[in-house]
Amino acid sequence: MSYDVVVVGGGPAGLNAALVSGRQRREVLLLDSGEPRNAPAAEMHMFLSRDGASPAELRRIGREQLAAYPSVEIREALVVTAAEEENGFTLTLSDGTTVTGRKLVLATGQVDVLDQVEGVGELFGRGVYHCPFCHGWETRGMTIAVLGRELPQIMQALYIADRFSDDVVVCTDGHAVPEQAAGRLAAAGIAVDETPVSRIEGKEGELRLVMTDGRVLERQAVYHRAPTRQHSALAEQLGCEMLPDGCIRVNEFQRTSVPGVYAAGDAARLEVLPDALTFVITGAADGARAAVWLDQELFREDAGLGG
Numbered sequence: 522m523s524y525d526v527v528v529v530g531g532g533p534a535g536l537n538a539a540l541v542s543g544r545q546r547r548e549v550l551l552l553d554s555g556e557p558r559n560a561p562a563a564e565m566h567m568f569l570s571r572d573g574a575s576p577a578e579l580r581r582i583g584r585e586q587l588a589a590y591p592s593v594e595i596r597e598a599l600v601v602t603a604a605e606e607e608n609g610f611t612l613t614l615s616d617g618t619t620v621t622g623r624k625l626v627l628a629t630g631q632v633d634v635l636d637q638v639e640g641v642g643e644l645f646g647r648g649v650y651h652c653p654f655c656h657g658w659e660t661r662g663m664t665i666a667v668l669g670r671e672l673p674q675i676m677q678a679l680y681i682a683d684r685f686s687d688d689v690v691v692c693t694d695g696h697a698v699p700e701q702a703a704g705r706l707a708a709a710g711i712a713v714d715e716t717p718v719s720r721i722e723g724k725e726g727e728l729r730l731v732m733t734d735g736r737v738l739e740r741q742a743v744y745h746r747a748p749t750r751q752h753s754a755l756a757e758q759l760g761c762e763m764l765p766d767g768c769i770r771v772n773e774f775q776r777t778s779v780p781g782v783y784a785a786g787d788a789a790r791l792e793v794l795p796d797a798l799t800f801v802i803t804g805a806a807d808g809a810r811a812a813v814w815l816d817q818e819l820f821r822e823d824a825g826l827g828g
Contacts, residue, residue, distance in 0.1 A: 530628030534786030537808035561646030
């Protein structure tokens, strides 16, 4: 069977793209590898009517609501290759089967490349946090450590100290503070510890950073702005233009540089923006926007109205 729309990715962006397309009576296939970026997080925030709900609950509700639309099919599958064909796209799944679609939405997300300090991966999203927009309110007034050595990671400490805590320590894990940041940190009263970190242990609200010299820094929360990479290589396989930070370049309609391919969520961004927004609600909005404009594209093609 060939679908009108194939959505790759079952997070907020992909679910909402499938919902909008299904409501327009399009034949939709949603392919979900089951590896959401925000799986470690117990709660999500800044989503009107769902503030504080778990990401897993949002996905459950989304899938439940998609079941009301018979033209939407959800399949647990990993897409390994994608290729452009004369009338659309062919995707090969990990089990060797193929599916085809006229339009393609890449909602495949990003992966956090976490620091290799022991304990960061285990506590990520549950004591070690990525984003003060997502977790700052919950960590207000806490003693906080910021783990990182790159300038964007270290500068995050200034934002946290300005908004949420008057006790912030930057831990550079054995590296010198970048010259551009040292004066600003000192002026803000933010301490710096350049000793390598052996491990982070404890639980949410009660963390210990154990240094290689034996000292222990007790903190209630740790922030670590991890660099990211694409979760999937499909965009590059298809020849989509990528931005220097690795995001898929899209325009205001969520279109990529490849005709018929749209991208939504934190895998993609407008070139004018400095970073991809990683919020659940903006991912859902991207998915809706992509579905609206690809539906119009399909309509114009079928009506012979041109581009």
